[in-house]
Amino acid sequence: MPSLASSSPFSPAELAYLHTSLSSVPPLRPDARSLGTDFRPLRAETGVLPAVNGSAHVGFSDGREAIVGVKLEVEKTVERKNTGLKYHVDSAMDIDMDEDERRKQAMGKQEWVTLTLTVPGLRDDDPNLAFLEEMLREPLAVPLSTAPQSDNSYTMSLQDSLVINSRWHWHVYVDVLLISPNGLASYPLPLLSMAAHLALRDTRIPKLKSEGEEDPVADDDWMASTYLYPRKVVTTSPRPPVILLVLVVGENVIFDPSREELAVADGIVAVSIASSTDDDKDCKVLAVRMVDSPARDTMKGIPQSEEPQKGVDVPGVWRPRVGGVKRSVLKAVIKSVVVDGVARDVMSGLDGFLNLEDGADAGANAV
């Protein structure tokens, strides 16, 4: 992904200072967060838009906000002709046929999930916007179980739960609105993904009165609808993925970077995490993507004393970042996400928020 910042608001001296403090061990973060894994507080609410199936409003403490609405529509499934191309099954496996068949039928398609991002001031065919949309959409629609699993614990990905019957399915439209003074330059990926996550978990599917292969007809009672992602949270129950933005400065791995921190990143990694289907692991990594750091496009600093020498690094003097991230550092990123439990913390934090929200709703209704 290309860098999104047009120009950095920081002078080379500031950048050098920030970089030095962040690369010390432990990192000294400009907003005084003590750990690299510390997150800033955020505010969120769900169910803000009455006319959609699910919605969320998330605000980060730096003033950026995102509003997400999720709508479901019934759509006719286009017959797939290639279903006939089944892998050869010998007679010994015949017993499993039914199970396989059912699974095959229950497979949804990626195209059933549409995500659009609106950023005021940007054209909707802006390449960066399109890229960001796809980055947000892709982990949502990733088939969780491409290969048949050995055990029976078969979890469905989002699109699989959209199947109504062989002729009909739901189409999910996720509409995301970003409200930010800096537009895309603020690296809004984690904000947007978290808002989309909450909106999807707030999403209800109308309960259908029709059964089996009938044309879908919904129960007119909205209260009878069910959550797209079941609310009874078990650790293994499926949840929409969340994308974390991880900053690498020197050997340090820093989560939830602020604007100042981003400006001096050696590398930025976007990690999509999803709740794991295995019992022993909490979360798993769906995708890791490198994002260009704004530190690449900065002016270099000039040492006060002497002429700058080509290729010689003067400590304390800013030098635009070049090159990638070391393999070991990337490993450390994944480790802190999966093993050290940042992903788990994020997920449980979101779970906790939704529980609170449920409680508040019940309280409001009791009044």
Next chain:
Amino acid sequence: MKSLKRGLAADPNAVNISSKVFIRSAKSGRVQKVVREQYLRKDIPCSSLLCSACASTAVADANGVVPKFVLSKRPAGTKAFPDGHYLIPDTNVLLSGMDLFEESGHFHDVVILQTVLEELKNRSLPLYNRLMALTRSEDKRFYLFFNEFRSDTAVRRADGESINDRNDRSVRKAAAWYTSHLARVTKKPPVIVVLTNDQENRRKSKKEGINALSLRQYVEGLDDADRLLDMVSQGAEGQEGRALQGELFYPEYYSMTRIMTGIKAGTLHQGVFNVSPYNYLEGTVKVPAFDKPLLVLGREASNRSISGDVVVVEILPKDQWKVPSTQILDEDTVNQNDNPDNEEQEESVITENEKRALQEDVRRAHSAGADTRAQPTCRVVGIMKRNWRQLVGTIDNVSGSATGNRQTTVFLVPMDKRIPKIRIRTRQVEELIGKRIVATIDSWDRDTRYPVGHYIRSLGELETKEAETEALLLEYDVQYRPFPKAVLDCLPSEGHNWKVPTDTSDPGWQGRRDLRNILVCSIDPPGCQDIDDALHARPLPNGNFEVGVHIADVSNFVKPNNPMDAEASSRGTTVYLVDKRIDMLPMLLGTDLCSLKPHVERYAFSTLWEVTPDAEVVSASFTKSVIRSREGFSYEQAQKRIDDPTATDELTQSMRTLLSLSQKLRQKRMDAGALNLSSPEVRIEADNESSDSLADVKTKAQLATNSLVEEFMLLANITVARKIESVFPQTALLRRHASPPASNFADLSDQLKRMRGFELDVSSSKALADSLDQCVDPTHPFFNTLIRIMATRCMTSAEYFCSGSHAAPEFRHYGLASEIYTHFTSPIRRYADLLVHRQLAYAIGYEGGGNEIADESLRNKGKLERVCQNLNFRHRNAQLAGRASIEYYVGQALKARAEKTPGAAIDVEGYVMRVFENGIVVFVPQFGIEGLVRLEDFQLKNDEAAKRESIFDADGYTLTVFEKGREQQGVTVELFQQLKVRVSSEEKSGAREKGKRRVRIVVLSV
């Protein structure tokens, strides 16, 4: 971050906003969440005259009028509530007991909650309309309280609460509010009584200190309890915990979603269920997918559907297809114990594909026609719409043994043969036996063999003229109540003294041509009072003739969208019974102000043609006019006048011109392929009841003057139809007669070929007309008419429609062989003509008398289509009512004759119209009646009163009747055969026949 969420406690406006969330599933398959916000108010009044607080805050409506308070100061008391009470019914009570609420003696001061009204609207539109009528009636004092909009009574649905529970809660909340509200404003407030049949709701009410009763409990406390209790629906009791009893007689319906999917996929079909008048176990369903109706055989297949219901059917597998039954089956005669539908059909499992293949087979079987006799059968799997109405019938006196004042269950046998018996419970059996009774069907569950209903009211003794006439009008849904005051208020204030203004500068003259100097006359049946039309003809200098048809200008008196217009629109047509006329318009208009009476000046709407002596139309024009009819002839008088060689005055000359032109017009029409159809019509001249009334039964005589009038009316209608169609391409009100599919004639064609060797060519109306002309039997002159009657029955019926709803080629009127047709010439007795008048007035740019407001409704296609639908329905019913009236009259006349001269039998000619396995249908032209002749009614030689048997030849259409073991002595009859029959009116044992005075026909030995 500022919260965007609404309705939080922090929001000061939250208490004033409520919202309603529901899901709408559109026909297209869209599933949509809908949110409606409701803004709560505090100024919705309780509408009790006791309350001064509400009176001061109540707001005025858009017209600045504060609605009058409805609920009485001194409401009626009952035993339980001596201080008076207000009622708040819930939805189920209204659903099951609407008849009770319409009682004039009870159920006053009722608060109808908005919650209840909306739920009722979703459940039953007819009941909703009846309730709305009640809220408008002043003396019933029904108040529609918008509880959902008043902040004190609005109820927000709690988490996990079902909609029903929420609605029940809102009823209770409204009741509680009324109680406390009235207690605050008066010292001795009336009791608020909630009526609910739901036990749980009553329990909760009790806990909350609200008076709640079931409908039954409440009615028991009223004076007239016995009669009223009969009117409590059976369903209401059913709700009080009747577990589904063991035996289920009928299969379950498919789920609505399955039905919708099936209809879309074309494997299920929707249509109106019709029961054969000859066999109550055989029904047909006409579905759009196939030319011919599908058969439904047996009770199980018809699965609780009643004639008239819109049902969804599934085609049965081919091995269950059957030949339509050749038996006459009457519910009365079939023993109740041996159930004729015992041939249990095994539910075979068939796949979707097979079902689809089946549809093809149906098409093939239909097109194959007579080759394969087995017809596709189907079974009912769901009901789209119940068309249950109030039914008139009699109590089957054998079914219930009267035991004092106890409630007994009896069967009510409807007059309409196609409707099964209805189980009703009553406490007044003894009073009801021998009476005409109105009842309604409440429900038909899987565990009852017959539908369950309840009593509404009694019309009076059987066979009394009043009861029978009212029964007839009810049966055919004819609105016969006197015109309400609002309608009469629309009449001109001058009453009978109204005259065409003498001053031609009067606004009434605006845009009118003065045709008073033209010699106009009218020709009508004798004694006609509502004269719609008048004619004239005069020579023009160029040798051509000017012909004018002048139609009563009803639209001048009936302005669009006023109460009189609405009433006329809903009545649709005037209904003519033998001894009674139910007018569409008030008498003052119909028989006086509009009627083109002779020697009086009247407003008219004239169509003028220039016609060559060969009856070629040169030009046509339309104008509103003023005419003065010189003479009002009857057909006979006119005929005499024309035939009288001494009469040479101008009027007679013009009539002669008209006659000769009409004959040429007629010939042209016949050449174009117009059909000369016949219906078994007789006229009854019922002036003097004392004389031998049977002599009054006359077959309609056809005079040349009849067809004179007819031809010019047709010409006027066609000319007007062209004009309005050109001005209103989308919304002209036209009349069409669809070409019948050839398959309709298959049976008749086969019968003619086999019996007489005639070929029936049905490729066009011209071909049909020609081949009908060929069907002549020199020995039986009536044979041709008989065939025409039977051919008419094979055709579809003509219908009104809106020009936008069909393509131009479909406008065709098959019977008249005209490209386009409408009704223009009888606005006094047909609403369609009135509308056409308005359209024509607009089309010619007439701007007098409030015509400008008509524009909007003349162009509103949706509205016009609804009007057409109603008109078609009313016309059909008016026809049926007229025929039934004649039938009843003939029966009465026969009875009177038999009483006067007991010995004298009435022996007349009859013709065999249909042959069944166990009887025949005979048509008696003299009385215009047709009747069933059962085996017992054949007169045989050497009758020994033994059991009758018969041999039926389905291909040869013959039936041989003989007594058991004596084949040689049998009588054989065949289709179209002329027979000597003896007609008598006999009271039969069956309750259904009773009072209807079915005519009994006995075939005399040949």
